[in-house]
Structure formats: structure tokens, C-alpha cells
Amino acid sequence: MYEIDALDRKIIRQLRLNSRxxxxxxxxxxxxxxxxxxxxxxxxxxxxxxKGYTALIDVLGEEAIAVIIQITLERQTEEYLNRFEAAVRKYPEIRECFLMTGGSDYLLRIDVESAGAFERIHKEILSVLPGVLRINSSFSIRNVLSARQK
Known part of the structure; x- marks a missing residue:
């Protein structure tokens, strides 16, 4: 097993800021x-x-509104979790998805340019995800801190 040291942490910190x-x-x-x-x-x-390197794509720029969505499933069985996760992976609009503990089963993050754009995503994507019992969405006012900021 590889033990990371202070120099490795410095390298990781720099790679997180700019992997290129x-x-x-x-x-x-x-x-x-x-x-x-x-x-x-x-x-x-x-x-x-x-584990890898990725490109963070920001097609909306400064006007992007982050929407945090709490999803509660009808059931928390392995079958329901697997079906939901497979469906979420099909939509590039969903930027992040976390399996959660607590009041909801999943936390999703999407970026939209307007309430109308979110309405389309809600209608065409979120409301048709398999096994969803409840959707609770919150719009960000502004980003205060992000690991992806320079």
C-alpha cells in the first residue's frame, strides 16, 4: 500500500487546481x-x-444557476437503487449524483440558465427517473466556495 506524504499532498493539491x-x-x-x-x-x-483526469465543462458560464435536487425513492432496495443510478448516468444534464444518508436517498446537481430550462429538465428527465417518490429542488443564489475554482 502506498503511503502519501506531504509532497504527494502538494502534488495532489496542484493537480486538483490544474490537472494539465x-x-x-x-x-x-x-x-x-x-x-x-x-x-x-x-x-x-x-x-x-x-484515479483519472477529467475536463470540467462550463457551457453556461457566469449565468449558470446550480440546482440541488433531493430525490427520495419509493423503495431503497438494491433493484431500485441500481435502476435509478443507471438512468441518471444517461443524462449529461445531471452533473453530479450522490447516494445519501438522512432524509433523502440521492442528491443531484444540475446547472441551468433559467427557471424555464429547469422546468424542461424537471418535466423531461427528473419526473421520469425510475422509482422516484419525491423531488425537492433548491436553486443556488451564488457559489461561495468550490473545489473547482482557481
Whole structure:
């Protein structure tokens, strides 16, 4: 098992801010040579600490309104959970989906440009997801903190 240390944490922090940073620039940021950074990254990838890289797409820009949606299913059986999760994966409009403890079964996040856009998503996507008993939506006023912000 790979044990991460303070340098690995610095590397991870920088990769979370910009996964496309060059090894030369990464080395400067964390105080290592480019080749040492590359070795550490390879070890963390092999150990499964770094699971992959992704592109965060923001087609709506500053006008985006984040909508947080609590979903309660009719039942919490494995069959219901699996059907719901498979259906959610089919819709790129759903940016994030979390299985939750507490008052609701799932927490979803979508981004919309208007209430009308949300109405379409509610009607065409959310209301047809399998096994849904209740949908509770909240609109964000503004983003105060995000791990995805620079």
C-alpha cells in the first residue's frame, strides 16, 4: 500500500487546481524536479490514489444557476437503487449524483440558465427517473466556495 506524504499532498493539491500543469511547472510549485514529480504521480496512479483526469465543462458560464435536487425513492432496495443510478448516468444534464444518508436517498446537481430550462429538465428527465417518490429542488443564489475554482 502506498503511503502519501506531504509532497504527494502538494502534488495532489496542484493537480486538483490544474490537472494539465506541466511536470516542470508542477515541480516548481511543489519544490521537486519534473522527473521526481512524474515518478510520484505514476506511483499514485498505480496505487489508485489518482484515479483519472477529467475536463470540467462550463457551457453556461457566469449565468449558470446550480440546482440541488433531493430525490427520495419509493423503495431503497438494491433493484431500485441500481435502476435509478443507471438512468441518471444517461443524462449529461445531471452533473453530479450522490447516494445519501438522512432524509433523502440521492442528491443531484444540475446547472441551468433559467427557471424555464429547469422546468424542461424537471418535466423531461427528473419526473421520469425510475422509482422516484419525491423531488425537492433548491436553486443556488451564488457559489461561495468550490473545489473547482482557481
Amino acid at each position: 500543469i506541466s511536470n516542470v511547472d508542477l515541480g516548481k510549485e511543489v519544490g521537486l524536479s519534473a522527473s521526481a514529480c512524474l515518478r510520484r504521480i505514476a506511483l499514485m496512479e498505480k496505487a489508485g490514489i489518482i
